[in-house]
């Protein structure tokens with residue numbers, strides 16, 4: 001069974017309610033029907049019901065069992081606008097702006113459903129940028145208790161099974177924090193390990209990547225990774241984590257033992273933590289394209305309720321998979 005099939009099976013064991021704000025987007029409409037038919041999650045599509053029905057007819061999709069809510073005509077919109085105003089008034093939001101967002105912007109309406117306990121998770125991004133999907137989540141749902149920062153990771157499924165756990169690896173952060181501080185990098189490492197545990201039953205071995213291994217090079221960039229490694233060790237003393245490591249020292253046993261002798265991570269890492277978003281985003285796309293890996297994500301970690309971002313190039317199957325991941329994160 002592939003990693004994503006296992007996640008779908010987990011989702012079916014405890015069904016959650018996922019809201020899809022891009023309700024009239026054709027791939028989303030088709031995915032909603034499949035998700036409900038397969039028993040992966042209960043789904044609400046947000047948007048104009050006539051438009052959604054038109055897309056369903058054009059794509060021969062049967063929306064039986066899928067809920068449809070139009071924020072412009074919903075009974076809840078006034079309460080959500082009041083909730084949004086309360087949450088954002090200190091940041092200068094007016095009641096008019098809150099009403100506008102709660103009734104016309106489905107990404108805000110979806111985030112408000114989660115905040116109000118009316119849905120368990122949200123998935124969007126088929127037609128919106130990562131920033132536009134995350135901003136309402138960061139402003140409204142905010143971080144989980146005890147978590148300072150929201151970040152992301154990908155589940156990478158490689159054809160070559162020698163890497164990670166039978167070809168399955170976690171890469172973080174490849175989508176959210178452009179230039180993390182040492183504290184934020186430590187938080188990304190701990191959160192990525194937890195996601196690996198939660199979603200693919202991984203026993204995480206975390207490599208803090210750099211262009212240096214154990215002081216082989218000196219630079220401010222390297223110092224940041226060394227500091228992050230120290231902070232992560234202090235915050236999560238039981239986590240198997242080593243740094244700073246070059247990618248080959250993290251992955252190849254002979255190189256790992258040479259450059260970081262005695263390490264429980266070097267040469268056998270299954271979680272790779274990149275020092276910044278440029279390296280993380282480039283790194284996952286290179287592995288996806290050059291090695292033909294399946295890249296599942298970005299999986300957003302650290303929010304009080306799960307919100308997931310889709311790639312704008314996503315397929316119907318991708319939407320189904322990301323909803324399954326979000327549902328499992330909500331369990």
Ligand code: ACO
Pocket residue numbers: 091130131132134135138139143148149150151174175176177178281297298311
């Ligand atoms: N964790 C927790 N809170 C955060 C984070 C974070 N990582 N980032 C911002 N916030 C909070 C801020 O403190 C602020 O809170 P407040 O308004 O209550 O004070 C709120 O979120 C909004 O912050 P802004 O700085 O105004 O938001 P910004 O416009 O910077 O957006 C975002 C944040 C969207 C995460 C931004 O960092 C971003 O665009 N990141 C890159 C996304 C991207 O383009 N990724 C690559 C493509 S994805 C792919 O290829 C798979």
